[in-house]
Amino acid sequence: MSEGAAKKEEKPRKFQAIRGTRDLLPPETALWNRVEQTAHEVFATFGFGEIRLPIFEQTELFARSIGADTDVVSKEMYTFEDHDLHDLNLRRSRSITDIELFTEPTNVGIILPYAKHFLTEAKQELTAGKLPRTPSNEFLLARIESDLEYLATVTDATPRDAFRDRRSELRRNMQALELGPVISLRPEVTASVCRAYIEHNMHRRERPQKGRYRQFYQIDAEVLGGTDAPAIDAEVIEMVMTFFERLGLEGVQLHINSIGDKKCRPKYVELLRAELSKVKDRLGADSQRRIETNPLRVLDSKLESEQKLIERMPHIADHLCEECAENYRGVKKELELRGVKYRENWRLVRGLDYYMRTTFEITAKGLGSQNAVCGGGRYDGLVELLGGPPTKGIGFAIGEDRLILSLQESARAHPGDSGSPLATRHSPLLYIAWMGEKAYTTAIRAAKNLRNAGFRVELPPLEQKFGKALGQADKLGARFALILGDNEVTSGQWTLKTLADGKQEKLRESDLVEHLKKQL
Ligand code: AMP
Numbered sequence: 001m002s003e004g005a006a007k008k009e010e011k012p013r014k015f016q017a018i019r020g021t022r023d024l025l026p027p028e029t030a031l032w033n034r035v036e037q038t039a040h041e042v043f044a045t046f047g048f049g050e051i052r053l054p055i056f057e058q059t060e061l062f063a064r065s066i067g068a069d070t071d072v073v074s075k076e077m078y079t080f081e082d083h084d085l086h087d088l089n090l091r092r093s094r095s096i097t098d099i100e101l102f103t104e105p106t107n108v109g110i111i112l113p114y115a116k117h118f119l120t121e122a123k124q125e126l127t128a129g130k131l132p133r134t135p136s137n138e139f140l141l142a143r144i145e146s147d148l149e150y151l152a153t154v155t156d157a158t159p160r161d162a163f164r165d166r167r168s169e170l171r172r173n174m175q176a177l178e179l180g181p182v183i184s185l186r187p188e189v190t191a192s193v194c195r196a197y198i199e200h201n202m203h204r205r206e207r208p209q210k211g212r213y214r215q216f217y218q219i220d221a222e223v224l225g226g227t228d229a230p231a232i233d234a235e236v237i238e239m240v241m242t243f244f245e246r247l248g249l250e251g252v253q254l255h256i257n258s259i260g261d262k263k264c265r266p267k268y269v270e271l272l273r274a275e276l277s278k279v280k281d282r283l284g285a286d287s288q289r290r291i292e293t294n295p296l297r298v299l300d301s302k303l304e305s306e307q308k309l310i311e312r313m314p315h316i317a318d319h320l321c322e323e324c325a326e327n328y329r330g331v332k333k334e335l336e337l338r339g340v341k342y343r344e345n346w347r348l349v350r351g352l353d354y355y356m357r358t359t360f361e362i363t364a365k366g367l368g369s370q371n372a373v374c375g376g377g378r379y380d381g382l383v384e385l386l387g388g389p390p391t392k393g394i395g396f397a398i399g400e401d402r403l404i405l406s407l408q409e410s411a412r413a414h415p416g417d418s419g420s421p422l423a424t425r426h427s428p429l430l431y432i433a434w435m436g437e438k439a440y441t442t443a444i445r446a447a448k449n450l451r452n453a454g455f456r457v458e459l460p461p462l463e464q465k466f467g468k469a470l471g472q473a474d475k476l477g478a479r480f481a482l483i484l485g486d487n488e489v490t491s492g493q494w495t496l497k498t499l500a501d502g503k504q505e506k507l508r509e510s511d512l513v514e515h516l517k518k519q520l
Pocket of ligand 1: 188204206211212213214215216217218372373374375376397398399400401402
């Protein structure tokens with residue numbers, strides 16, 4: 001078949017958005033802009049500045065900070081090996097294919113040349129510093145070498161199971177070799193500057209539903225360094241509450257808790273583990289596993305059948321050490337001083353390992369089961385855990401998608417509310433109706449000047465009869481039409497029509513912008 005014929009037969013493929021992602025389009029994006037603008041304004045008044053970070057980082061960073069036994073790290077990250085070793089990778093694939101063909105000891109000649117070649121090259125790349133010199137890679141290369149040595153000696157007399165096991169091991173070892181750093185799309189963010197905030201898209205491979213996406217947006221802020229005085233916790237919470245208030249977010253509810261620190265939490269965790277173990281048989285599979293791995297996370301459970309059992313568990317507030325209890329009392333007092341209303345929620349432990357003392361979550365209206373619009377807490381140990389100096393830290397992450405959903409729900413409930421964040425604040429549209437070549441040049445100039453002055457202008461790309469142009473202006477909801485024909489160009493007197501009442505005025509080019517500004 002000729003290339004042309006093949007092309008003809010190829011059916012056009014309809015591309016769909018990746019599951020859990022969606023396009024954000026106008027007019028909705030105007031609301032996103034307004035929300036982000038409000039965040040810039042409010043956060044600036046608290047002395048916060050914006051930072052921007054790369055979208056991916058080493059996977060290990062997230063495993064260490066978030067915790068290996070969190071859903072985010074164990075199931076939801078988009079992770080890949082980022083390597084430049086294209087040829088070595090091809091050789092590895094070819095070697096693995098050969099290993100699969102090696103079903104009889106007499107076939108040993110098939111695998112050895114390729115796999116050996118792969119091993120030699122991999123070692124060279126390790127020396128050249130291109131293959132990451134990690135303990136795991138060094139171990140794997142040594143294993144591959146010994147696997148190959150063993151397989152070179154197999155004969156018909158070698159027990160089948162022994163050689164098959166070794167063959168599988170060789171394949172696994174080759175596959176596990178990391179040809180480059182393993183990196184992940186950012187599922188979570190922690191800034192690294194004192195009083196900073198970030199707007200970012202995050203990626204988590206969760207089951208999509210309303211308010212839960214695989215690419216979602218967060219506005220995060222944190223204070224790193226300085227003191228851990230309760231006033232800092234309260235001020236950070238006050239800032240996010242002020243932001244929500246400024247946006248007119250409805251049904252906002254702040255939940256707080258303290259989860260203790262390195263000294264008192266382990267004792268509570270042991271107590272909780274012991275109490276949960278007593279009812280283990282009546283808990284679901286996830287909670288049963290978490291009793292071993294991370295009992296605090298059982299408190300997060302939404303499973304209906306577990307609620308009664310969990311409600312009977314000991315409360316961490318009754319097991320805090322004196323310093324943590326004092327700190328928690330301080331945070332509550334500081335919130336009261338600022339007029340921030342809160343509700344205590346002893347089950348609020350937050351999913352991530354690095355939190356300590358203050359944890360908080362904010363819920364809003366109209367979101368169904370995914371009603372948390374913000375989560376945060378203190379994480380004094382995190383920077384140290386990642387190899388930095390001991391540093392105090394507190395921060396939060398706002399789920400922007402959910403915030404927008406909630407604002408949209410409220411706007412639907414009160415249509416026509418001009419104070420609503422959904423009310424459009426675009427400047428009114430001005431449509432340029434032009435006819436004739438000279439008028440077109442003038443129209444381009446007029447459009448440029450009006451846009452520079454901040455007006456929204458529609459300049460039709462093709463000539464239209466005036467009647468049709470005015471109809472089009474009406475259809476687009478324009479407030480004004482600027483009529484430019486031969487007469488206008490020759491006389492220098494332009495015609496401005498107000499579409500609502502049909503009123504027409506003659507204006508000089510130099511007066512147009514000022515005249516329009518007065519009408520707004
Ligand atoms: P986290 O980092 O899990 O504490 O999340 C902070 C906030 O981000 C949550 O309170 C949600 O508002 C939002 N969020 C988390 N995961 C998702 C998701 N998959 N889709 C949309 N928003 C999310």
